[in-house]
Amino acid sequence: MKRKKSKRERRMKVVIYLMILSMVLSSLLAGASFFL
16 A cells, blocks of 8 residues: 655655755865865
8 A cells, every 4th residue: 555655754854864964064074174
C-alpha cells in the first residue's frame, strides 16, 4: 500500500538537509580559516 508523503515529513527532511549542509559549510570555513 503506497502512502502519500505528508508535507510535514518533506519539510522535516529539508530541515535535516539544511542542518547537515550548514554543519559541513561551517566545518569547511573553519578549515579554510585554519589553513589561511
